[in-house]
Amino acid sequence: MKFILLISLSLVSHAQSYSQIRTVTTSRLMGSTYKYVNELPPFKGYKEQIGTMLLPTEDNYAVSVVAKGQYNVLILDTCLKEGASVKYKILDTAIIGMIPRNQTIVTSDCRLRQKNDSYIIAIVKPDDKKYYKNVVRAWRFDRPSRKLRRMRVEHIDCLSEGYNL
Numbered sequence: 001m002k003f004i005l006l007i008s009l010s011l012v013s014h015a016q017s018y019s020q021i022r023t024v025t026t027s028r029l030m031g032s033t034y035k036y037v038n039e040l041p042p043f044k045g046y047k048e049q050i051g052t053m054l055l056p057t058e059d060n061y062a063v064s065v066v067a068k069g070q071y072n073v074l075i076l077d078t079c080l081k082e083g084a085s086v087k088y089k090i091l092d093t094a095i096i097g098m099i100p101r102n103q104t105i106v107t108s109d110c111r112l113r114q115k116n117d118s119y120i121i122a123i124v125k126p127d128d129k130k131y132y133k134n135v136v137r138a139w140r141f142d143r144p145s146r147k148l149r150r151m152r153v154e155h156i157d158c159l160s161e162g163y164n165l
Contacts, residue, residue: 009160011035019036025075027030027088029042029083029090029093030049030090030091030092031089031090032088032089033090033101034087034088035085035086035087035088037064037066037088038069039073043066043068045068046066046067046068046073047066047067047068048065049063049064049065049066049067049072049105050063050064050065050105050107051064051065052064053079053108053155054108054118054119054141055108060078060079061076061079061080061086061091061141062076062077062079063075063076063077063107063141065096065105065107070098070099071097072096072097072098072105072118072137073093073094073095073096073101074093074094074095074096074121074148075090075092075093076091076092076093076141076146076148077089077149078146083106090140091146091147092147092148093148094144094148095119096137097102103124103125103126103127103136104123104124105121105122105123105124105160106121106124106158107119107121108120108159108161109133109161110122110138110156110158110159111156111157111158111159112155112156113114113155114157117119117143119140120138120139120140120151120156121138121141121148122136122137122138122139122153122156122158123137123138124134124136124158126160127159128163129160129163130160130163131158131160132157132159132160133154133157135157135158136153137153138150138151138152138156139151
């Protein structure tokens with residue numbers, strides 16, 4: 001009986017965490033500026049996991065993945081320079097949710113049909129090859145709309161940064 005109660009409490013806790021994340025993507029966040037993402041109330045307790053400038057860097061677009069526990073959110077920003085300091089303005093967000101231990105996220109090192117495309121962000125199952133071909137999910141920065149768009153994973157592969165090290 002205690003075991004069933006613990007599982008039920010665990011499921012309720014995960015459901016509450018997931019519902020908090022779903023609220024993160026509301027339109028009220030778009031246009032918010034911050035220096036540290038956890039300054040924004042919906043991201044209290046989140047920590048940045050990955051942050052990457054998109055090429056060309058002079059356009060000042062960046063993506064980051066923030067997490068609270070096992071739940072992850074992808075953020076598309078533009079970098080704003082204010083004197084010597086930098087702030088970020090949220091352009092879009094996408095819920096990633098949980099990333100299983102046998103998967104990882106790759107930002108800006110992916111290709112579509114073997115052509116480099118730094119606007120692709122993908123979740124992959126790593127292996128010991130130069131390019132990860134087992135892509136689970138992918139998004140692409142759509143420059144004209146300044147939004148993240150979910151995309152099909154066929155013909156996408158991503159560079160293994162640690163290959164041959």
